[in-house]
Amino acid sequence: xxxxxxxxxxxxxxxxxxxxxxxxxxxxxxxxxxxxxxxxxxxxxxxxxxxxxxxxxxxxxxxxxxxxxxxxxxxxxxxxxxxxxxxxxxxxxxxxxxxxxxxxxxxxxxxxxxxxxxxxxxxxxxxxxxxxxxxxxxxxxxxxxxxxxxxxxxxxxxx
Ligand code: INI
Numbered sequence: 001x002x003x004x005x006x007x008x009x010x011x012x013x014x015x016x017x018x019x020x021x022x023x024x025x026x027x028x029x030x031x032x033x034x035x036x037x038x039x040x041x042x043x044x045x046x047x048x049x050x051x052x053x054x055x056x057x058x059x060x061x062x063x064x065x066x067x068x069x070x071x072x073x074x075x076x077x078x079x080x081x082x083x084x085x086x087x088x089x090x091x092x093x094x095x096x097x098x099x100x101x102x103x104x105x106x107x108x109x110x111x112x113x114x115x116x117x118x119x120x121x122x123x124x125x126x127x128x129x130x131x132x133x134x135x136x137x138x139x140x141x142x143x144x145x146x147x148x149x150x151x152x153x154x155x156x157x158x159x
Contacts, residue, residue, distance in 0.1 A: 006158070008151030012045030015075045015149050017142075018068045019050060022081035024057035028123075031130035032080040032116055032138030039142035058083050058117055059094050062101025069109040075153075076145035080138050081117040082126045095119045112148035116141025 017040060021033050033052075040050055051074075055064050058081035065077050079102055085091040098117050106113040116138050120126045128134040 008147035012043035012146045016049045018074045018077045020053045025082035028082040028126045028130045035136030035138030036142035039139045058098040066105045069111045075149040076112040078114045085121045114141040114145040
């Protein structure tokens with residue numbers, strides 16, 4: 001005997017998304033955005049249900065996703081950014097603020113918020129992960145958002 005198994009499906013039909021995109025390193029983040037839009041469209045999502053929110057840089061993710069999550073208008077949020085290490089400790093502050101702030105909002109609100117924020121040592125590593133030889137982490141983040149939105153709907157229906 002075993003209990004139930006819950007696992008989110010990968011269909012995006014009827015799901016509402018906010019894609020939050022940092023303009024900093026836009027050469028990279030534009031490609032992450034294309035990947036995320038591709039994932040939603042190929043999963044059957046309606047692009048009329050996908051809102052795009054542009055922010056200056058990754059530091060601004062937490063306050064933005066908090067406002068979006070609290071609006072109640074979305075089934076999931078996808079964060080798309082690129083923090084690339086430079087010669088100073090600035091990277092650590094921006095990447096740390098983005099990661100911990102986004103996690104706090106997800107935990108506080110219970111909304112799936114996918115972390116499609118690259119944190120790399122070089123620009124080349126970022127390009128590799130934005131449609132280059134290491135795939136497209138924007139696509140992957142959107143697929144995670146779809147799966148988690150469907151999983152949380154299942155868990156809510158079961159509670
Ligand atoms: N923002 C990024 O998204 N990526 C970076 O690599 C980056 N660096 O390196 O500085 C960055 N900085 C800007 C930051 O996110 C804020 O927009 C800025 O500090 C104003 O609050």
